[in-house]
Amino acid sequence: MQQLKDYTGSVYGGLGHLLYAYSQAKGLAISEKLEGVQNLERFDFSLWRELLTDIEQQVQIATLGLDIAEHMQPKHLGIIAYIALSCNTLGEALYRYHDFHRLVYDGSSLHVNMLGDYLAIGWGEIPVHLTTQVTHEIAIALMLQFVKHFMDFEDIHLHEVHFVHPVPKNIALYEQYFHCKVRFSQPTAQIIIPLQELAKPFPQGDQTLQHLLMQQAHALLDKLPNSTQLDHRLQRAILTGLQKNRYQIKPIAEQLGMSVRQLQRHLHQQGATYQQRMQEVRHLLAEQYLKDPHLSLQEIALLLSYSEQSAFQRAFKQWTGYTPQQWRQQQYS
Structure with missing residues (x-):
C-alpha cells in the first residue's frame, strides 16, 4: 500500500x-x-x-x-x-x-x-x-x-x-x-x-461509432479478394471476432458452421492459412484505425486483439516496413 x-x-x-x-x-x-x-x-x-x-x-x-x-x-x-x-x-x-x-x-x-x-x-x-x-x-x-x-x-x-x-x-x-x-x-x-x-440486452450501439466501424468493414472487404461466398463470410467473421477478442480459428469455424479441419482444408486449397487470412484483416483494419487521430496505438492494439502494444508494432512493421507512428505521420504530412 x-x-x-x-x-x-x-x-x-x-x-x-x-x-x-x-x-x-x-x-x-x-x-x-x-x-x-x-x-x-x-x-x-x-x-x-x-x-x-x-x-x-x-x-x-x-x-x-x-x-x-x-x-x-x-x-x-x-x-x-x-x-x-x-x-x-x-x-x-x-x-x-x-x-x-x-x-x-x-x-x-x-x-x-x-x-x-x-x-x-x-x-x-x-x-x-x-x-x-x-x-x-x-x-x-x-x-x-x-x-x-x-x-x-x-x-x-x-x-x-x-x-x-x-x-x-x-x-x-x-x-x-x-x-x-x-x-x-x-x-x-x-x-x-x-x-x-x-x-438486459443492448438493442443497438451508438450509431456514429457503428457507422465508423461499418465504413472500416466495407473498406476492408473491398480490398480483400472474395473468390467465394465462404471467403466473404470468413472475412466478416474475423472482423467480428477481433472486436470480441474471439478470433481464434475454432470460434470462427463454429460461426461459419464448419469444423476447424473443413476451414483449414478450404484455405489450403487456396494456398493460404487461417493465420494469413487473420493477419490480412488485422493489417487493413490497423490502417483504418490509424487514420482516426482519436485512437492511440495502445487502443488500436486492443481493438486488433493484441495483448501488448509492442506486438502490434512489430506486426505492423512486418506488413508495411514502417512503424505505426511513421505510417500515421505520413498520412498527415
Whole structure:
C-alpha cells in the first residue's frame, strides 16, 4: 500500500475534450491548463483534479460531476466505446468497462465483487485525500453515461450508489439522478446493481461509432479478394471476432458452421492459412484505425486483439516496413 501514497495516475485525453466541451456549453472561461491538455493522449490525474476544481470554482453548482458527465460522447472515452459495440448485454458491457477502465480513468482501480444477488462495481485503494467528491461523481457517472449511449438509461435499475465523502445538503439530487438510494461516508465509492439487470440486452450501439466501424468493414472487404461466398463470410467473421477478442480459428469455424479441419482444408486449397487470412484483416483494419487521430496505438492494439502494444508494432512493421507512428505521420504530412 505504500506505493499508493504518492499515486496520481493518468486519464485519457478525451476527458480533457469533455471538459472543454462542457466549459463551452456553460460559457465558462477556458483556462491555459485546459487548453494545454487538448492535444495530449493522456495527462496526469492530479491535473485532472485541478481542472475539475477550476470548473467547480466557476460554476459552483451541486452535483457538478454528474452535470459534466451529461455532456459525455463516446469519443470522449475512446477505446471502451468502440469495444462496447460488440457487447450484447449490460453485464458484458460493464465487464468490458472494468477490463479497460484504466485506459480512460486511471485515477483509481476498479473492482467487481459479488454481494449475494447484487454486483458491486467500486473504486478503491486510492487514499481519500487524492480524490474529491467531484472526481468520484464523474467516475461513476461517466460509466453510467457510457451505458446510456447503448440502452435506455431509465431501464437500468441500480440498487444503491455509495460515495466516500461526507453527506451533502442536496442528497435528493443524487437520488433523482441515480433513481436509487445514495449513501455517503462509505468505505468505497461504488454502484451496486441487481444481478438480474446484467442480462438486459443492448438493442443497438451508438450509431456514429457503428457507422465508423461499418465504413472500416466495407473498406476492408473491398480490398480483400472474395473468390467465394465462404471467403466473404470468413472475412466478416474475423472482423467480428477481433472486436470480441474471439478470433481464434475454432470460434470462427463454429460461426461459419464448419469444423476447424473443413476451414483449414478450404484455405489450403487456396494456398493460404487461417493465420494469413487473420493477419490480412488485422493489417487493413490497423490502417483504418490509424487514420482516426482519436485512437492511440495502445487502443488500436486492443481493438486488433493484441495483448501488448509492442506486438502490434512489430506486426505492423512486418506488413508495411514502417512503424505505426511513421505510417500515421505520413498520412498527415
